[in-house]
Amino acid sequence: MSAALSVDDLHVYLGESHVLQGISFDVPADGVTALLGRNGVGKTTTLRALMGLVPRSRGGIMLAGDDVTRLPTHAVVRRGVGYVPEDRDVFAGLTVEENLRLAERDADPRYDLVYELFPELRQRAAQRAGTLSGGQQQMVAIARALLNRNQVLLVDEPTKGLAPLLVTEVAAALERAAELTTILLVEQNLPVVQRLARDVVVLDGGQVVHRGPADELLSDSEHVRRLLGVHGGTH
Amino acid sequence: MSTWVLLTITGLGLGAMYFLVASGLSLIYGLMGVLNFAHGALITVGAYAAWWFGDQIGGGAWQRLLVGGLFGLVVGAVVAALIELVLIRPLYRRPIEQVLVTVGLALALGALVQGIWGHDAKPFPVPAWMIDTTSVFGANVPNDRFVEIGVAAAVLLGLTGFLRYTRFGLVIRAGVENRAMVSALGIDVRRAFTIVFALGGALAALAGVLSGVYFGVVDPGRGTSLLIFAFIVVVIGGFGSIGGSAVAAVAVGLIQQYANYYASSGTGDLAVVLLLAGVLLVRPEGLAPKVTH
Numbered sequence: 001m002s003a004a005l006s007v008d009d010l011h012v013y014l015g016e017s018h019v020l021q022g023i024s025f026d027v028p029a030d031g032v033t034a035l036l037g038r039n040g041v042g043k044t045t046t047l048r049a050l051m052g053l054v055p056r057s058r059g060g061i062m063l064a065g066d067d068v069t070r071l072p073t074h075a076v077v078r079r080g081v082g083y084v085p086e087d088r089d090v091f092a093g094l095t096v097e098e099n100l101r102l103a104e105r106d107a108d109p110r111y112d113l114v115y116e117l118f119p120e121l122r123q124r125a126a127q128r129a130g131t132l133s134g135g136q137q138q139m140v141a142i143a144r145a146l147l148n149r150n151q152v153l154l155v156d157e158p159t160k161g162l163a164p165l166l167v168t169e170v171a172a173a174l175e176r177a178a179e180l181t182t183i184l185l186v187e188q189n190l191p192v193v194q195r196l197a198r199d200v201v202v203l204d205g206g207q208v209v210h211r212g213p214a215d216e217l218l219s220d221s222e223h224v225r226r227l228l229g230v231h232g233g234t235h
Numbered sequence: 236m237s238t239w240v241l242l243t244i245t246g247l248g249l250g251a252m253y254f255l256v257a258s259g260l261s262l263i264y265g266l267m268g269v270l271n272f273a274h275g276a277l278i279t280v281g282a283y284a285a286w287w288f289g290d291q292i293g294g295g296a297w298q299r300l301l302v303g304g305l306f307g308l309v310v311g312a313v314v315a316a317l318i319e320l321v322l323i324r325p326l327y328r329r330p331i332e333q334v335l336v337t338v339g340l341a342l343a344l345g346a347l348v349q350g351i352w353g354h355d356a357k358p359f360p361v362p363a364w365m366i367d368t369t370s371v372f373g374a375n376v377p378n379d380r381f382v383e384i385g386v387a388a389a390v391l392l393g394l395t396g397f398l399r400y401t402r403f404g405l406v407i408r409a410g411v412e413n414r415a416m417v418s419a420l421g422i423d424v425r426r427a428f429t430i431v432f433a434l435g436g437a438l439a440a441l442a443g444v445l446s447g448v449y450f451g452v453v454d455p456g457r458g459t460s461l462l463i464f465a466f467i468v469v470v471i472g473g474f475g476s477i478g479g480s481a482v483a484a485v486a487v488g489l490i491q492q493y494a495n496y497y498a499s500s501g502t503g504d505l506a507v508v509l510l511l512a513g514v515l516l517v518r519p520e521g522l523a524p525k526v527t528h
Contacts, residue, residue: 051419074418075423089413089419093412094408105421
């Protein structure tokens with residue numbers, strides 16, 4: 001299967017800290033690949049490096065065969081990469097409608113899809129994003145990424161801090177999004193990973209320590225405990 | 236009563252100039268995180284460009300003021316855009332170097348103006364109507380005060396409309412909150428930086444032209460003195476907030492005038508510093524802080 005995104009020997013330093021120490025992995029086209037690992041192993045830094053939001057000291061990033069390693073963030077996005085950051089990063093002083101309008105890149109943004117997945121956003125179009133709940137802000141963040149026809153979505157902990165009902169709603173939205181585009185997902189919630197991901201990449205100490213089908217890893221609770229420091233048992 | 240009216244309108248005129256300078260400073264810092272100490276030099280450059288061009292074209296005072304003023308605005312915008320492109324852009328994420336460069340540039344531009352046109356003040360073309368007075372509740376108010384207030388009000392409305400109703404304004408408002416996320420939406424925020432710098436330069440030049448009308452002369456030190464109060468206005472108003480700058484500029488202009496008259500001459504500056512200290516104690520983030528990241 002062709003790779004939508006390929007990362008080759010990527011190194012990132014944050015200050016003196018060598019956070020990513022030569023990671024390499026492929027994200028197959030279509031479907032969801034989950035990037036897993038304990039806290040602080042460099043999952044968020046990986047996504048930020050792919051976006052060009054942190055300096056990459058070495059390594060290569062290919063998007064559908066095109067080298068995007070040296071491109072600035074906005075140019076990476078224009079090649080078809082959508083980003084849902086860990087802390088949502090909605091523009092608190094702008095309305096929901098303005099947040100979405102700012103994200104428009106395509107000539108015909110997919111408002112139908114966005115409002116189908118998150119009908120609440122239509123009702124709250126005139127509300128300032130800063131006054132929304134955490135779950136509603138997450139909807140705005142995901143909606144911004146879905147508005148355009150991206151090749152790849154980078155989604156960072158979309159269910160973090162959400163109530164169980166909202167976790168289900170967000171997972172359903174990502175499941176629908178995965179029918180339309182490739183997703184690289186950072187997620188701590190293993191049931192969500194199991195529901196969405198076809199493949200997994202596990203980081204530890206700034207290096208890739210496991211790659212393979214999601215089912216294979218998640219069905220082995222001892223392996224999950226050793227790699228992720230949590231009890232698996234999702235089966 | 237007439238004295239109070241005169242002081243109030245004069246204070247508003249002074250506040251108008253502070254606002255023009257502060258709005259550019261505030262947007263530049265809010266969006267880009269750059270403390271532009273060369274902003275005062277843009278006031279001086281704009282004022283001198285207006286005076287010089289007016290002198291070259293000759294004609295009546297109105298013609299020299301309007302055409303020269305327009306030229307000054309263009310020069311202010313172009314010089315500011317060049318500063319951003321050539322000097323500031325390579326120094327993003329290096330705030331200390333930015334400060335050093337903009338301070339150095341302020342000194343260099345000031346010295347350049349003095350080197351070309353000398354230390355002495357130059358008489359600015361002020362139409363007779365602006366020197367004339369209009370009676371308002373018994374106070375004879377120079378007409379130029381109304382012009383300064385009217386121009387600043389128009390700029391406030393224009394800027395507010397620009398920020399609220401245009402795509403570019405949307406990018407700037409979002410960038411003031413979180414410029415990295417604006418880039419992550421596929422928007423080249425560097426273009427917004429250049430345009431905001433150019434806009435700030437044009438507004439600083441406009442303040443320079445109006446200060447020429449207000450004081451009747453242009454001199455090399457005008458930009459620096461206006462910049463100090465504009466910085467105070469920005470801190471009081473909140474970085475990145477145009478509305479906050481407008482309110483703070485009016486407050487600073489009025490307090491300066493009232494204190495200078497009702498206390499004693501020279502206490503106006505002290506009163507402004509006390510106001511600044513009070514606001515910093517009560518609301519360190521200013522009256523209308525930018526939304527945090």
